[in-house]
Amino acid sequence: xxxxxxxxxxxxxxxxxxxxxxxxxxxxxERTPQFGRxxxxxxxTPNAVRALDPLGVGHELRSEAARPRFRISRDGYTGExxxxxxxxxxxxxxxxxxxxxxxxxxxxxxxxxxxxDETVRLGHRLDHVEEGPAGTTLHFADGSTEDADVVxxxxxxxxxVRRSLHGAEHPxxxxxxxxxxxxxxxxxxxxxxVDCFTKYWGSDRFTQIVTxxxxxxxxTFVFATAHEESWSQExxxxxxxxxxxxAAYADFHEDARALLDACDEVLISALYVRDPLPTxxxxxxxxxxxxxxxxxxxxxxxxxxxxxxxxxxxxxLAAHDTPHxxxxxxxxxxxxxxxxxxxxxxxxxxxxxxxxxxxYGYDAWAVEV
Ligand SMILES: Cc1cc2nc3c(=O)[nH]c(=O)nc-3n(C[C@H](O)[C@H](O)[C@H](O)COP(=O)(O)OP(=O)(O)OC[C@H]3O[C@@H](n4cnc5c(N)ncnc54)[C@H](O)[C@@H]3O)c2cc1C
Numbered sequence: 519x520x521x522x523x524x525x526x527x528x529x530x531x532x533x534x535x536x537x538x539x540x541x542x543x544x545x546x547x548e549r550t551p552q553f554g555r556x557x558x559x560x561x562x563t564p565n566a567v568r569a570l571d572p573l574g575v576g577h578e579l580r581s582e583a584a585r586p587r588f589r590i591s592r593d594g595y596t597g598e599x600x601x602x603x604x605x606x607x608x609x610x611x612x613x614x615x616x617x618x619x620x621x622x623x624x625x626x627x628x629x630x631x632x633x634x635d636e637t638v639r640l641g642h643r644l645d646h647v648e649e650g651p652a653g654t655t656l657h658f659a660d661g662s663t664e665d666a667d668v669v670x671x672x673x674x675x676x677x678x679v680r681r682s683l684h685g686a687e688h689p690x691x692x693x694x695x696x697x698x699x700x701x702x703x704x705x706x707x708x709x710x711x712v713d714c715f716t717k718y719w720g721s722d723r724f725t726q727i728v729t730x731x732x733x734x735x736x737x738t739f740v741f742a743t744a745h746e747e748s749w750s751q752e753x754x755x756x757x758x759x760x761x762x763x764x765a766a767y768a769d770f771h772e773d774a775r776a777l778l779d780a781c782d783e784v785l786i787s788a789l790y791v792r793d794p795l796p797t798x799x800x801x802x803x804x805x806x807x808x809x810x811x812x813x814x815x816x817x818x819x820x821x822x823x824x825x826x827x828x829x830x831x832x833x834x835l836a837a838h839d840t841p842h843x844x845x846x847x848x849x850x851x852x853x854x855x856x857x858x859x860x861x862x863x864x865x866x867x868x869x870x871x872x873x874x875x876x877x878y879g880y881d882a883w884a885v886e887v
Contacts, residue, residue: 521835522547522656522666524644524679528560528622529807529824530672531629534637535573536832546633547656549643549673553630555623556754558698558785559732559739561715562620563874564613566822569829569882571615578628583618584731586715591869594718594725597771600870605715613878619715619730619739621700625821644673647682647803654802668840669803670831672824675790676752677809683799689790689812691749692863694724696789696815697758699740699781703731706738706780709773718774723816723865727767727774740777740784741815742767749788758786789814791863794856798848801841806831811855814862819877823855829882837887850885 521537523530526548537544562570562583570576591601610616630638643659647669654669671679675689706712706729715730724745732739744766764778792812798805807824830850834843858877861867868874 519668519835519840520653520666521545521668521670522664523670523672524656525671525673525677525809526550526553526630526638526640527672527674527807527824528625528629528821529828530670531626531633532570532573532825533670533672533806533828533832534633535575535629536829537835539573540832540836542832542836544637546638547642547644547658548638548640549659551641553626553640555621558622558700559730559741560620560622560625560821561730561818562618562625563818563822564609564615564617564878565880565882566825567615567618568613569822569825572883573632575628575632578631579618579620579625582624582628582733583620584713584733584735585616586619586713586730588711588714589617589868590711590714590716592716592718592771592774594720594727594770594774597773600719601868601872603868603874609878612875614881617715619732621732621737624733644678647679649800649802667802668835668844671803671805671809672807672828673809675792675808675812677805679803680805680809683803683805684795687792689792692789692791692814693745693747694743694789695746695749695758696787697742697744697763697784698787699784700732700737701740701780701782703736703738706777709776712738718770719869720770725766726865727770727777729777738777738780740781742778743789746788751788754785754787756786758784760784794852794859798852799844801844804831804844804847811859813859814865816865817858817862817867817877819858819862823858826880826882827851827855830885830887833883833885833887846887850887854880
């Protein structure tokens, strides 16, 4: 079976590993000419770590990541703690895996090394796919073509595979921009709970600061959102103005402001949404991760849902013929991802405690395929 994965991001590389785990080969086509250290954080909640563990990257992730001790909610203005959920060992006991917070580049490094160079074609940008009776033809931007029996669009929020399958339809700007920074922890270690995931909640859903440790605790991630009327730039490398961010949060509690004071530079990116799709694919092509269900970051499930998709899809492809496998994959994944996609828009997740089991307790390896 010729399986083509479009996109060598988190979901695409995890799928290549999960297919290998199930005895199937695939080729990953990635548009970037070389992998680089782009982006900042990825929050791997226990459901994501459990999906990744059998793929041989668990040890490397644990040696690079941090393990937040608690997930804390604080009032952004008074600093009052409104909820404090134990993570780390407690999460490991409840869910069979810890929460790991990791630099996106460290996660991608681990996945790339495990997948190996021979499986990935770098600098291979897909333009569109064309389905025929005997499979699908991939058309690349360099004019080359290739046939495949199964095509998986793991090519992110602006997916070319999605455009081919469902027509051009652009994601909608939410009126929110996200600022991200990574700082040495020694700049903020006078604050309490720097080894925890902490969210400072403001008066509306645009106003919040999140922080958690990265890189074995040596680095600290700072994330804040702000309202913007319009936005046209699309990038993971655009610098933001830290002065604007500090001004927007001038009335926040001193602990939260100290996080922004510690940042020299921030990256700014826009937050977009799409509505859940009624169907994802066809008899020989499907979607995975952000290509299928891009999410706001407020439940920290973008990467988690991509890796869950990857494991379930690989298991379905190993168990059934292609049309049945893709059908079964969609029917297992659509409702859960739609629920999280819509829940992430609300920005209420775990605001005042609550039960995270339905998200963190999911085991992609145990789902009946
Ligand atoms: C460069 C980058 C930096 C990011 N930084 C962060 C971050 O700091 N924090 C955060 O929470 N999320 C970040 N994200 C988003 C996050 O990785 C995803 O939301 C989530 O992990 C879901 O993963 P995914 O595999 O579906 O999509 P992605 O991780 O976005 O991967 C999609 C991949 O497809 C490739 N691709 C796109 N179009 C084509 C094409 N036409 N042909 C071939 N390949 C294509 C992209 O280059 C990319 O490698 C970043 C994404 C990217 C691409």
